[in-house]
Amino acid sequence: xxxxxxxxxxxxxxxxxxxxxxxxxxxxxxxxxxxxxxxxxxxxxxxxxxxxxxxxxxxxxxxxxxxxxxxxxxxxxxxxxxxxxxxxxxxxxxxxxxxxxxxxxxxxxxxxxxxxxxxxxxxxxxxxxxxxxxxxxxxxxxxxxxxxxxxxxxxxxxxxxxxxxxxxxxxxxxxxxxxxxxxxxxxxxxxxxxxxxxxxxxxxxxxxxxxxxxxxxxxxxxxxxxxxxxxxxxxxxxxxxxxxxxxxxxxxxxxxxxxxxxxxxxxxxxxxxxxxxxxxxxxxxxxxxxxxxxxxxxxxxxxxxxxxxxxxxxxxxxxxxxxxxxxxxxxxxxxxxxxxxxxxxxxxxxxxxxxxxxxxxxxxxxxxxxxxxxxxxxxxxxxxxxxxxxxxxxxxxxxx
Amino acid sequence: xxxxxxxxxxxxxxxxxxxxxxxxxxxxxxxxxxxxxxxxxxxxxxxxxxxxxxxxxxxxxxxxxxxxxxxxxxxxxxxxxxxxxxxxxxxxxxxxxxxxxxxxxxxxxxxxxxxxxxxxxxxxxxxxxxxxxxxxxxxxxxxxxxxxxxxxxxxxxxxxxxxxxxxxxxxxxxxxxxxxxxxxxxxxxxxxxxxxxxxxxxxxxxxxxxxxxxxxxxxxxxxxxxxxxxxxxxxxxxxxxxxxxxxxxxxxxxxxxxxxxxxxxxxxxxxxxxxxxxxxxxxxxxxxxxxxxxxxxxxxxxxxxxxxxxxxxxxxxxxxxxxxxxxxxxxxxxxxxxxxxxxxxxxxxxxxxxxxxxxxxxxxxxxxxxxxxxxxxxxxxxxxxxxxxxxxxxxxxxxxxxxxxxxxxxxxxxxxxxxxxxxxxxxxxxxxxxxxxxxxxxxxxxxxxxxxxxxxxxxxxxxxxxxxxxxxxxxxxxxxxxxxxxxxxxxxxxxxxxxxxxxxxxxxxxxxxxxxxxxxxxxxxxxxxxxxxxxxxxxxxxxxxxxxxxxxxxxxxxxxxxxxxxxxxxxxxxxxxxxxxxxxxxx
Numbered sequence: 005x006x007x008x009x010x011x012x013x014x015x016x017x018x019x020x021x022x023x024x025x026x027x028x029x030x031x032x033x034x035x036x037x038x039x040x041x042x043x044x045x046x047x048x049x050x051x052x053x054x055x056x057x058x059x060x061x062x063x064x065x066x067x068x069x070x071x072x073x074x075x076x077x078x079x080x081x082x083x084x085x086x087x088x089x090x091x092x093x094x095x096x097x098x099x100x101x102x103x104x105x106x107x108x109x110x111x112x113x114x115x116x117x118x119x120x121x122x123x124x125x126x127x128x129x130x131x132x133x134x135x136x137x138x139x140x141x142x143x144x145x146x147x148x149x150x151x152x153x154x155x156x157x158x159x160x161x162x163x164x165x166x167x168x169x170x171x172x173x174x175x176x177x178x179x180x181x182x183x184x185x186x187x188x189x190x191x192x193x194x195x196x197x198x199x200x201x202x203x204x205x206x207x208x209x210x211x212x213x214x215x216x217x218x219x220x221x222x223x224x225x226x227x228x229x230x231x232x233x234x235x236x237x238x239x240x241x242x243x244x245x246x247x248x249x250x251x252x253x254x255x256x257x258x259x260x261x262x263x264x265x266x267x268x269x270x271x272x273x274x275x276x277x278x279x280x281x282x283x284x285x286x287x288x289x290x291x292x293x294x295x296x297x298x299x300x301x302x303x304x305x306x307x308x309x310x311x312x313x314x315x316x317x318x319x320x321x322x323x324x325x326x327x328x329x330x331x332x333x334x335x336x337x338x339x340x341x342x343x344x345x346x347x348x349x350x351x352x353x354x355x356x357x358x359x360x361x362x363x364x365x366x367x368x369x370x371x372x373x374x375x376x377x378x379x380x381x382x383x384x385x386x387x388x389x390x391x392x393x394x395x396x397x398x399x400x401x402x403x404x
Numbered sequence: 405x406x407x408x409x410x411x412x413x414x415x416x417x418x419x420x421x422x423x424x425x426x427x428x429x430x431x432x433x434x435x436x437x438x439x440x441x442x443x444x445x446x447x448x449x450x451x452x453x454x455x456x457x458x459x460x461x462x463x464x465x466x467x468x469x470x471x472x473x474x475x476x477x478x479x480x481x482x483x484x485x486x487x488x489x490x491x492x493x494x495x496x497x498x499x500x501x502x503x504x505x506x507x508x509x510x511x512x513x514x515x516x517x518x519x520x521x522x523x524x525x526x527x528x529x530x531x532x533x534x535x536x537x538x539x540x541x542x543x544x545x546x547x548x549x550x551x552x553x554x555x556x557x558x559x560x561x562x563x564x565x566x567x568x569x570x571x572x573x574x575x576x577x578x579x580x581x582x583x584x585x586x587x588x589x590x591x592x593x594x595x596x597x598x599x600x601x602x603x604x605x606x607x608x609x610x611x612x613x614x615x616x617x618x619x620x621x622x623x624x625x626x627x628x629x630x631x632x633x634x635x636x637x638x639x640x641x642x643x644x645x646x647x648x649x650x651x652x653x654x655x656x657x658x659x660x661x662x663x664x665x666x667x668x669x670x671x672x673x674x675x676x677x678x679x680x681x682x683x684x685x686x687x688x689x690x691x692x693x694x695x696x697x698x699x700x701x702x703x704x705x706x707x708x709x710x711x712x713x714x715x716x717x718x719x720x721x722x723x724x725x726x727x728x729x730x731x732x733x734x735x736x737x738x739x740x741x742x743x744x745x746x747x748x749x750x751x752x753x754x755x756x757x758x759x760x761x762x763x764x765x766x767x768x769x770x771x772x773x774x775x776x777x778x779x780x781x782x783x784x785x786x787x788x789x790x791x792x793x794x795x796x797x798x799x800x801x802x803x804x805x806x807x808x809x810x811x812x813x814x815x816x817x818x819x820x821x822x823x824x825x826x827x828x829x830x831x832x833x834x835x836x837x838x839x840x841x842x843x844x845x846x847x848x849x850x851x852x853x854x855x856x857x858x859x860x861x862x863x864x865x866x867x868x869x870x871x872x873x874x875x876x877x878x879x880x881x882x883x884x885x886x887x888x889x890x891x892x893x894x895x896x897x898x899x900x901x902x903x904x905x906x907x908x909x910x911x912x913x914x915x916x917x918x919x920x921x922x923x924x925x926x927x928x929x930x931x932x933x934x935x936x937x938x939x940x941x942x943x944x945x946x947x948x949x950x951x952x953x954x955x956x957x958x959x960x961x962x963x964x965x966x967x968x969x970x971x972x973x974x975x976x977x978x979x980x981x982x983x984x985x986x987x988x989x990x991x
Binding site: 052093137148151276277280281283284287288299301302303318319320321323324327328331334335336337338339342370373376377378379381382383385386389390392393396397 | 838839842846847849850851852853854855856857858860861862864865867868869871872873919920923924926927930931934935946947948949950951952953954955956958959960
């Protein structure tokens, strides 16, 4: 399937439209989780299952099996192009990337150290000090450039430059380049993406980029066209069930029939989420019972509570209380988009269907403004106010 | 004093003369201070005035023009020296009428001061103590006094007056003239080296710390008089680094100086909390206090005190100005006596030219006084209370307005100035204004009116968006920035006022500080914590940590969050937890 890759990745990319790339990595997904023996990890008892059963290599690892196999072929047979992994959270992007790195560099890629690096960036008239956590091995560096906030563009350039400087010597059997893994590329500012584009070409001889993001639509066209796009779709529910059963077997747990399916259903097709809540259930109650509650995340419960508040009373005073609760969520770093989405979800559950359309419209409206704006609370609150106003009008119209 | 006594100079003489005699390396521009015989001479207690005096004196002797070169040199070290027993004649202007009243009616004694008696007493006591102590032993006390207050409340005048009362001489650090960059470029080939004002200040502080001002030589002991150093106008600092330097330098001063030193800090823009420089000064004050300096805060001068002073001037100048007018001048000055006196002089000028008989009743056409300023809270109160005219007024206005709006869009006319004007008076910046309105507006919306609440919050969301577009624009276009700022502010304010159709009847509301600020801070802290604690096999997105890892790790018992145990503490902790889990399993 990966056959027609000429050696020069960029040339190839220019020849083929990116839409075709998608086809070469089919969306159909199979398990990330292998049937292989558990890889020895330093302290298995202390690890979360998510990490414990994370497949370690492309071979062992099946996940989205065909994707993994294609990637393997790519790095063994050809020069590796820049890669862009995208897909919803919990679909296995990171796992694939890590396994890929291992495939490229061997076990050395697993010996990582976490560092808080300070960068001094010379920006013309002044120097900017930036601090960023990086995860690096001898062969790769991983980081979240968006942590640097609005100064992300400096980070991107600086790191790539630095990596280019200490370019590893191309000895036999070793790759003559380092890999830079950038997470959350979709959260990079436009400027940063532009500078990424330029540096990508300039230093492509010494460094490969692996970009990772949730949605490729927020990555500029220019960056996308310079990468091999790898879509990692969300696993289907039955696939999640399979993974859960596999883990259950490994852990020696008794799974009542249908239990794994319920977790999978609750997970919203996020494998990570499913495994996490599986483990939580295990801690909360074992042996499992069929009617065991699969508890949502605490913040989700909190949002449900907020939604109930909103439905109960529609007044400025209540709006003010809701604001306080929203603050609570924001303080805990729950992203405002997630809050709004969840809130809408909860509100829609209880809503009369004739209002749904309008409410969705306003949610989208304020979500957009939130992205344009600076302080999320202004917009979430405006949505809540609008909802209250709509709902109150509806109540009065119906019940007088 | 030895050497120094030989270089008595008056301000009116060539400044260059003494350049080489003192501090051999640095040219000094000294000029005259004469606290004792001030009554007879042109009084120059105020620093501002003395700066003026320097300029005017050089002008009055055109033959001895100081060339610009010397003037540039003079920036380097520039503080006044005082001498006694020397009569200043040159300072006298021939034409007394032309003299600025601020100089003319400078307070000459403590009695003349309009500053509150208690504060004067406080400062006096402090100075007395220091001066007396100095004779016995040198450094068991702190010798620094910080005086704060708005501009024009008589901070330096008080010091001068008290010093002259105690027979002390005041030495001043005067700010060097700022260098204009182009000018500097122009003069570089003349061999002038640029020296940052902060450097100069540091040098100055170093000098007085190490050497004191005057070498106490025994020969002059009999005539020796106590000294007070007055530091007005701290150098402007820009950015954290230079501010830290200033702070360090002042702290050193506080700790080691042996001569009574008074530092004046002017409170600018008391109302504007978001202003960076004012916050700096506040920080500076506290750090100075921590280092052991005393602090006395001067309040604005009361309207009564000002009008008393103005009356006195009127009496002496034989002016015919109505008490009502004086009152309004006093009121408009906002506690700034310097401003009040200038206004009076200007006002007098105007009525002179017009002819005194002219009806000076209407004060409105006389532009005097400072622009009225409002505190931010006052302005916010105006917006939030949203006071409107009563019903019947609207008919009049709607008649005049050619466009008739639909009923839902009409509002009663506002009972205040145009919001933009109020904003200008309050020096409100858009961001804090929007935050404050957002925090407080819901208190002022009627309980039933959720629709209003929506309109209001929708407008605030608009304002937020405008403000964000500001930060997004990388190109530093200040004009555009200003425009967007003011647009955002007026959208926020007008949105709040328009949206709130049914304002609650006015009752007392406390205006809260936006809790959003606190939220943002702790959010930022949490974020940092998460980013810092994030480790393990892979760096996860922050959102994933917040929404998935954290809640799960809470269930699983704390520290398993990142999935990887880096530090030992965490390791131990999680082992314990694992044990617990095992136990439960056994049960």
